[in-house]
Amino acid sequence: MTADATALTTHTDHATAEAVEAHGSGGIGTPVLGMLLFITSEVMFFAGLFAAYFSIRAGYTEVVNGTLQHVWPPTAYAELLNPFAFPFHQGALNVILPATIMLVLSSITCQMGVWAIQRDDHRGFVRAFAVTVVLGVTFLLLQAYDYSVLIGEGLTMGSTTFGTTYFTLTGFHGAHVFGGVLMLSVVLYRGMAGQFSAKHNDMVEATSLYWHFVDVVWILLFSILYLL
Amino acid sequence: MATTTLSPAAPAYRSGLYEWLTTTDHKKIGIMYLVNSMLFFVAGGILALVVRVELAQPALQFVDEAFYNQAFTMHASFMLFLFVIPILAGFGNYAVPLQIGAPDMAFPRINALSFWLLPLGGALMASGFLVSGGAAAAGWTEYPPLSGAQFSGTGTDLWIMGLTLIGTSSILGAINFLVTIFKMRAPGMTLFRMPILVWTVLVTSVLVLMATPVLTSALIMLFIDRNYGGHFFDPANGGNAVLYQNVFWFYSHPAVYIMILPAMGIISEILPVFSRKPLFGYKAFIFATVAIGALGFSVWAHHMFTTGAVFLPFFSLMTFLIAVPTGVKMFNWIATMWRGQLTFQTPLLYAFGFLTMFLIGGINGAFSAAVPVDFAIHDTYWVVAHIHYVLFGGSVFAIFGGIYYWFPKMTGRMLNEALGKLQFVIMFIGFNLTFFPMHQLGLAGMPRRIADYAGNAGWSELNLAATAGGFIIALSMLPFFWNVLISLRNGKVAGDDPWEGNTLEWATTSPPPAYNFDHLPEIRSERPVFDARHGRTAAH
Numbered sequence: 200m201t202a203d204a205t206a207l208t209t210h211t212d213h214a215t216a217e218a219v220e221a222h223g224s225g226g227i228g229t230p231v232l233g234m235l236l237f238i239t240s241e242v243m244f245f246a247g248l249f250a251a252y253f254s255i256r257a258g259y260t261e262v263v264n265g266t267l268q269h270v271w272p273p274t275a276y277a278e279l280l281n282p283f284a285f286p287f288h289q290g291a292l293n294v295i296l297p298a299t300i301m302l303v304l305s306s307i308t309c310q311m312g313v314w315a316i317q318r319d320d321h322r323g324f325v326r327a328f329a330v331t332v333v334l335g336v337t338f339l340l341l342q343a344y345d346y347s348v349l350i351g352e353g354l355t356m357g358s359t360t361f362g363t364t365y366f367t368l369t370g371f372h373g374a375h376v377f378g379g380v381l382m383l384s385v386v387l388y389r390g391m392a393g394q395f396s397a398k399h400n401d402m403v404e405a406t407s408l409y410w411h412f413v414d415v416v417w418i419l420l421f422s423i424l425y426l427l
Numbered sequence: 428m429a430t431t432t433l434s435p436a437a438p439a440y441r442s443g444l445y446e447w448l449t450t451t452d453h454k455k456i457g458i459m460y461l462v463n464s465m466l467f468f469v470a471g472g473i474l475a476l477v478v479r480v481e482l483a484q485p486a487l488q489f490v491d492e493a494f495y496n497q498a499f500t501m502h503a504s505f506m507l508f509l510f511v512i513p514i515l516a517g518f519g520n521y522a523v524p525l526q527i528g529a530p531d532m533a534f535p536r537i538n539a540l541s542f543w544l545l546p547l548g549g550a551l552m553a554s555g556f557l558v559s560g561g562a563a564a565a566g567w568t569e570y571p572p573l574s575g576a577q578f579s580g581t582g583t584d585l586w587i588m589g590l591t592l593i594g595t596s597s598i599l600g601a602i603n604f605l606v607t608i609f610k611m612r613a614p615g616m617t618l619f620r621m622p623i624l625v626w627t628v629l630v631t632s633v634l635v636l637m638a639t640p641v642l643t644s645a646l647i648m649l650f651i652d653r654n655y656g657g658h659f660f661d662p663a664n665g666g667n668a669v670l671y672q673n674v675f676w677f678y679s680h681p682a683v684y685i686m687i688l689p690a691m692g693i694i695s696e697i698l699p700v701f702s703r704k705p706l707f708g709y710k711a712f713i714f715a716t717v718a719i720g721a722l723g724f725s726v727w728a729h730h731m732f733t734t735g736a737v738f739l740p741f742f743s744l745m746t747f748l749i750a751v752p753t754g755v756k757m758f759n760w761i762a763t764m765w766r767g768q769l770t771f772q773t774p775l776l777y778a779f780g781f782l783t784m785f786l787i788g789g790i791n792g793a794f795s796a797a798v799p800v801d802f803a804i805h806d807t808y809w810v811v812a813h814i815h816y817v818l819f820g821g822s823v824f825a826i827f828g829g830i831y832y833w834f835p836k837m838t839g840r841m842l843n844e845a846l847g848k849l850q851f852v853i854m855f856i857g858f859n860l861t862f863f864p865m866h867q868l869g870l871a872g873m874p875r876r877i878a879d880y881a882g883n884a885g886w887s888e889l890n891l892a893a894t895a896g897g898f899i900i901a902l903s904m905l906p907f908f909w910n911v912l913i914s915l916r917n918g919k920v921a922g923d924d925p926w927e928g929n930t931l932e933w934a935t936t937s938p939p940p941a942y943n944f945d946h947l948p949e950i951r952s953e954r955p956v957f958d959a960r961h962g963r964t965a966a967h
Contacts, residue, residue: 229533229534229606229610232605232606232609232610233533233534233602233603233606236601236602236605236606236636237598237602239636239637240598240601240602240636240637240640241640242640243636243637243638243639243640244640244641244643244644245644246641246644247640247641247642247643247644247645247648247674247677248644248647248648250673250674251648251670251674254667254670254673255659255665255666255667255670258665258667259665355656356651356655356656356657357655357656357657357658359658359664359665360658360659360664360665360666363652363657363658363659363666364659367647367648367651367657367659371647
């Protein structure tokens, strides 16, 4: 049994080392390729939701000034969804633009962390990732606050197809931000334990790719839900 | 003793069961995929018999309409999502690392997760039978409004949750296959020396990666509509019911290729070995596979011709175009056998079954691709005949061929040839007796998904024949399971290479060690083991 197990481990290591020598070195790292493919599947998941959104948006009509017209967003929520209406909205803060800026900033700090570890700057890497985690958590808190304001104003999952698509899209994005924050925290924890270096940082790079993806999805969402 | 001190700490004793439950070995995981899928094949088969028994004669005899609806819905759900798709992934799991000369998959623990999500998702789906209102009953397509909260109960929610887990399993598996194929190939194994099965798994994985997440989004929207007051598919509140069909088929048509491409890969492994010739037109076959995968994304709306909401000429044209690469493959297979030294062992018989039955499935499918004809046969038994000729006559015959082909590698023992041939003959007869009459039933106007029909409709005799055929298919499973049981204990010892194979899995022992290979033969063509056997490369 013992002898078998020993032989087994040795052989595994040998064969793996051979494979790594042949193909693993150079080119894109295995975890990074895995993450890129995972992001591809996530893109398709959001593509399904976006397709539904545009299909429903194109077919939406309501009575405006006595005639049935295509408008978007529904007139009842148009004012509520103006991201630039900075005077308090009926006593509540309009936080969607600050939240957006924070998420974009977090993508920048995340990338600074990747560059830092690539030049073996552990301190800079840990600092940048810590800031990224804080910004990510802040985004989630602001989004939760924004939800409470919208629901208080009567915009819910059931209030027309706009409410359904709005909460589904932003909700699933929020869930992805939450997942990203968890991944960033694990990488940060491992980084503080000194597990990454200029040579070994595939996990850092993979996590940053995911975080950038989450950021890009938000920029698209912000554009179609608030600007266009 | 000195040697003992040098070896690492001995692992604690673990039972065989514990070893299987915790394994990350792609071969064990592959075998678990096969076993789990066969269990759901049996469950789905029993549900099919429920349907056939009820349809054997007019009027309701054995089940009520509500249970009948659950039976055909869960029959299709089990067969598609828990049998055909995962069992092909199981073959991929077992064969791909061996065939490219790798020690394991790229992410072994994610591989184990992919597997364990399947029984979990399957159990969730099947648990619908235990809740009030029963399992999902709106057909495996679960179109709203029938699948909406108004018309269907908790079983549908369980179906959605189960299928989401199964989809996640597929996506993680696809990522694993792609990274394995791109990063783990042995020295010398260039892309154009990869076995065809690996190529078909590669294209299939791309399809899974791009299509399955869209199904997840459709399921999630359906779930939100049902449980959180959403209006995605609710026309009364500005939603769009046909939207569900579009998003659903954007996955489910590529899913047809997910279910047939690896089966084509299995056939393309079997035919050259049992014809003693290389595969004819290796590169043409690969390009045809890629073309089917690419075209597969542009034909989803041919399932929706009669909605009146899709652009008919485009989707009809693209659908017909798929016949071109499929025809190329037919030519490849026939030309491979042409003047070959055919050895009529069981895997080759199943390959013949695949070629002939899949050909019929292709031809009767072309009728549905023609828009005017489709308007007449849409949602009739013609379509049921078509899907079964493609997925049973095609995929399932290839699956059994694959089991007979790789069983010696997986277990070290041969399956019994006589029992294998007996199973093939019974299954072939039963299959045609069940599904061929459905063409005539469809042309005679019998709609699918009905529990009852009028005695004077003229459908009774053909339905009785189909039911008899269904029981003959069930009968054909007895020699199979008996064969597996006795061969595991007393089967002929296989040796490393019982079929004189071409690909790398035959260069290692049967079953292979956990690390797969002690030595790899030199890889100078797509048939490295053939080359080594005939001294074309130095074995080392």
